[in-house]
Amino acid sequence: MTSPLTRLLDFDDQYRRDSQQSQAFLHRRDRRFAQQQQDQRQPLTADTWLAELRALNDQRQSSGRDPRLRRWRQARWIFAGLGTVLGAAFMAGLLFYDGSRQINVTLLLLLVGVQLGLALLTSLQAWLGWQPWASLLGRTAEQGDPLQPLRPALSARIAHTGGLMFAISGLLTLLAMVTVQDLAFGWSTTLQASAEGYHRLVSVVALPWQSLWPAAFPSAELVAASQYYRLGDNPVSDPALLGNWWPFILMAWLTYVVLPRLALLVLAALQVRWQAAASLRRHPGYQPLFYRFETPWVETRGDEEAPRQPAPVQVAMAPLPETGTLIHWAGAGQASAGLVAQLTTQASPLQLRAGGNSSLEEDADTLRRAGERGQPVILVARGWEPPTGELADFLLDAREQWPAGTLLALVPLADEQGGELTDDKLLAQWQRFIERQKDASLLLCAANLP
């Protein structure tokens, strides 16, 4: 089971890899996986999907130590180390006692309050998503960085780790100092505070552990006896009594510094998990993934076939023979009054018909009559219609029946009025058709006499 943070990063990695792929490929792959999971009654989650892709790509499950989290891990260790050292130094400095004056409980309580305030402020800024320290982490993160929205929570977790180590090492230092030294505590304040008032204050502070550890609840006598002033000797009736503050100090530190830090650290860790899970759900690749899981893969394209380009050809237009028999293939140009004058110098050449809706017998008759004339033949066809097998058969029959070497001029028209075909693609199509016939007497000609 991967952590939500690792899952988020793995998901983002896969999303970036997939962004190079076509939607069709992704849909096929993910839909197939979804069906497979449903068949095997396995859960359909981002985790199982990532595991499947890892298996397909022969990748091992990462150890959970994502390199992008290294900086955060390092920062956590540094903060923990600094917290430990500073906590011990802070407490040792605070409890430094040379016998000249009591250690001020008021100052200790104030510092406990500051620690609590800092801890709460750290969590508050994480919950509100503030990053006043963002500039310390270098320039703003790269766009689309999945860790970007988690930075406040991750930073809070680091700060709380440091804070907790600070609190624990402070607590241990306090215990050590209490063990190895005879500390004398007292309280002092510039404010007009009576012993009763101060006792009420410490009663409120000690409320959480009052019943658990009565010895850690300072009595009114202890409070009255341990007040001291800046000037004067402040004689103490019972010096041994002044050491009795330590359980209270210990419990105050534990209750208001250690435990809140621990609780807030746990909360920060949970917040990282929640936010990582929420970030995954909001990830631009998340909804599309589940769309691909749920939506059937619809395929209409069939097998891809690369369009075959016709071979390039050099169009060679030959001059029209001046006279000849005219054959209208499939009735091409028959409606044009001026076509004959365009094609031949003869006043009234023989005009025949073949192809189209003529019968095969009519085609045979046309072949016979054209052959009998012994003249060149001008065959007019619609240039925009592709030459079919019927025309190829007709030419083959003509070759067999007509005298050898009879010139056959094939004239593709641009329109029914007999316009000259100029479209390169269409001309190339006719040129290729002529080349396929392998007949030296078959020529491609323009619809105009030179």
Place this chain on the structure above:
Amino acid sequence: MDDNGKTQTHDDRHSDAALPRFAVVGHPNKGKSSVVATLAQNDSIAIAMESGTTRDSHRYPMKVDDFTLYELVDTPGFQRPRKVLAWLQGHSLSASDRPDTVAAFVTQHSDDPRYHDECELLRPIVEGAGIIYVVDGSVPYNREHEAEMNILRWTGRPSLALINQIGSDDYSADWEAALGQYFQIVRRFDAVRAPFEKHLELLRSFGELAPNWREPLDAALEYLQALKFGRDHQALECMADALIEMLGHQQTVRLGEHERAALLLPTLRQRWQAWQREREQRLRHSVEDLYQHRRLQRQESDLSLPDGDDLFGERTRQLWGISKGQLAAAGFGAGAVGGAGLDAATLGHSLGTGALIGGLLGAAGSYYYSDKLTKVKLGPLSGGFREAIYGPLKDPQFGYVVLGRALVHWYQISQRNHAGRDVLVVTDSDGHWLEELSRGDRNGLQKSLLALSRRRFEPSKRQRLIEQLELAQQAFAQWQMKRFSEGQ
């Protein structure tokens, strides 16, 4: 269908004969492949394949999770219909043996190169396919097709005639009258220009050819409709991601301690613009890929022209950007939306002052930034180097330019049939599509675009942006329709 095992079983039971299969046949170059390309959404089908070169038929099954609902068969055109008909007439005794005679022709001539095309086109019909006979309605009807139509009638298979419109002339009425004598159903269909709804209508009429074909065809239509809807939504996601990246993009370069940033400005700007152009291209390719236009030639404004229709050209800005007045108005709206938060926080005690102040600030900001050039920002010094950062562009116009260009491209692609072979020209136009958006939606969009250009865009707001783009998409489509009807 949601269960693979079930699908497998179903597929096994789905005998070959029960599968609705449609052989698209006809004279060469009458648009058979165009019809198949459009219905199969496959732009790789070789359209206008040269007649006379040997061709095989190709099958295009419509599959849903490997379950075939119907199949289209693209076939070569008739080459020797009169000879085939003569052979059939010479081998038949009565009307009842005609289908068998056609099958016999295919069997007997399967190795004959002269009848290769006829065998290829008749084989799927003999095996049980319905007939879709395609003619060109832009040329006058003539009787030369009668041999082909007679052969098809001999097969005895259910048939539909399709009048495709290749050229500009219209002889559809004559064709309809003639084809009605040979075919059960006659439909008009422009394979290149027919909108998607017409594709579905045509497929529905395919289902009318046989009683047991209706159900799978109806199911197919539902899937195709859902597919179209899904693609439109996925296109929105692509657009949203491109906007987020493009509007928030920063170009960085390392700068020595004593190097002057001002000298780097032209280089940085050039790189930033190159990145933006490349990202726009990526968006276009992903949208084309979504709609399965994989062989699209795109003729765009020449990107090397400094002041042409380039993403950063002045003309582009004029076409897709919005006027300063509109910008200020939208800025006012966007600001007011933000300022309204103050009024809400004070439970209305500010009497709308928040909205007014917010609005004024928004308008002033929009107007102020509209001509402001981006400067190079410098990062902190580290190891003798600092980062020089260019971008994002603090110009609200840029967001509208990117969005406008993305929408016009999406619209053309989503409306384009796969039979289209002409070069796609991504044109710009007069008027502004934003006018089709309500004031509130315009303000919301402006707010999102501003947040993007200030890099204050939260990932959680991506869904909201997609919703705004959906409205923009609808507005754009409406605007295009209006322009189209005005142009008629």
